[in-house]
Amino acid sequence: MPELLCGRFRLSLDRPLVMGILNVTPDSFSDGGRFDRVGAALERARQMLGEGADIIDIGGESTRPNAPFVSPEEELARVLPVLPRLAELGVPISLDTRRTRVMKEALASGGVDLINDVSALEDDGALNLLASANVAVCLMHKQGNPDTMQADPNYADVVAEVGAYLARRVALCRDAGIARERLLGDPGLGFGKTLEHNLALLKHVPALEEAAGVPILIGLSRKSMLGAITGEAVPAERLGASVAGALLAAERGVRIVRVHDVKATRQALDVWQAWRGTL
Numbered sequence: 001m002p003e004l005l006c007g008r009f010r011l012s013l014d015r016p017l018v019m020g021i022l023n024v025t026p027d028s029f030s031d032g033g034r035f036d037r038v039g040a041a042l043e044r045a046r047q048m049l050g051e052g053a054d055i056i057d058i059g060g061e062s063t064r065p066n067a068p069f070v071s072p073e074e075e076l077a078r079v080l081p082v083l084p085r086l087a088e089l090g091v092p093i094s095l096d097t098r099r100t101r102v103m104k105e106a107l108a109s110g111g112v113d114l115i116n117d118v119s120a121l122e123d124d125g126a127l128n129l130l131a132s133a134n135v136a137v138c139l140m141h142k143q144g145n146p147d148t149m150q151a152d153p154n155y156a157d158v159v160a161e162v163g164a165y166l167a168r169r170v171a172l173c174r175d176a177g178i179a180r181e182r183l184l185g186d187p188g189l190g191f192g193k194t195l196e197h198n199l200a201l202l203k204h205v206p207a208l209e210e211a212a213g214v215p216i217l218i219g220l221s222r223k224s225m226l227g228a229i230t231g232e233a234v235p236a237e238r239l240g241a242s243v244a245g246a247l248l249a250a251e252r253g254v255r256i257v258r259v260h261d262v263k264a265t266r267q268a269l270d271v272w273q274a275w276r277g278t279l
Contacts, residue, residue: 002215002255005181006136007113009092011054013215015273016250018266019055019094019258020048021221022086024078025062025070041082049091052266055114056086057258059096063118063191072101080109087111094138100125107133116217118142118191120169131177138184138217139169143192150192158197159204162187163211170212184256185212190223198225202245205252219258220245221265236260243268 004011011017024041045056060078061070079095083106086093094114095106100123106112113135120139121127130137141162143153155161166185173183187201187208201208202218209216220226226241227233239261246257246265250272259265 003181004136004184004215004255005134005179006055006092007134009113011092013255016246016254016269017054017256018052018262018269019057019217019219019256020045020051020053020262021219021258021260022048022056022058023062024058024060024082038081038085042085045086045089048262049089051263053091053262055092055094055256056089057094057096057114057116058082058086059116060102061097061099063096063098072099075099075102076105079106083109083111092136099123100129104129107135114138116140116186118188120165121173127172127176127178130173134182136182136184137173137178138186139166139173139214140186140191141165141188150190153192153194153197155197158193158200159207160211162201163208166208166212166214170214180214183214184217185209185214186217186219189218189220190225195225195228202248202252205249205254209253215255216253217256217258218249218254220249221257221259221261239264247272 002013004013022041022045058079060075087110092113093111094116095112096116097103098117098119103115115130115135116138118140121130170183174180189198189201205216221242222235222238226238226245230241232238242261243264246259247268249257250269
């Protein structure tokens with residue numbers, strides 16, 4: 001089975017890993033403002049680890065649809081006080097950012113093992129910066145920017161186009177000197193996609209992994225696509241839908257699921273794995 005070279009860690013991907021979401025923002029779509037203080041963020045991280053998280057993903061900028069602009073200075077002010085404390089927890093720490101400056105200063109602070117970038121290292125200097133680091137990188141596809149991406153998503157063949165984009169970004173990373181074992185791909189559910197696009201991408205994870213040539217990470221926890229299916233308007237009330245989505249992702253071959261509800265997801269995946277072991 002593949003492994004992920006992830007900063008201080010070497011992660012086996014022989015089972016789906018759970019990435020717990022830690023938003024230190026006032027405006028994230030589901031839990032904005034709940035963990036935007038160092039103490040609250042650390043408490044939440046410890047809680048997620050106790051619930052079975054394999055990776056903690058911290059973000060200082062909301063990239064939800066129609067999210068307001070956040071300056072690099074503000075993003076850094078949110079994440080830098082927390083990162084060194086998270087690094088003491090002894091688990092891989094992922095930084096969710098699309099800005100080279102934020103990556104650089106965060107990497108210099110220590111404790112970052114993975115850069116989770118919704119722009120797939122398209123920011124100036126990001127490729128060269130990450131080539132000189134030893135952290136893992138998740139390359140995500142999006143169509144448009146957070147303030148416009150859901151206005152009119154359009155594809156001739158969403159699976160082929162997203163797969164081709166991820167393949168191009170992986171090739172550029174490889175050319176820059178980033179080892180394939182350090183790379184992940186994310187089709188970016190909800191980032192410039194309709195419900196039909198999202199479902200097609202989820203159904204065809206094996207094709208995406210084959211096209212990209214790297215393991216696939218997916219985040220659909222509490223997203224509006226689940227609200228569209230279930231009719232549930234409140235993101236925090238989409239627990240059942242989120243867990244079902246994580247199980248479907250794992251069944252299709254996703255290696256890492258990015259979630260808010262770690263405990264329920266971990267329990268569901270444990271049952272799924274035990275069931276698979278009896279076949």
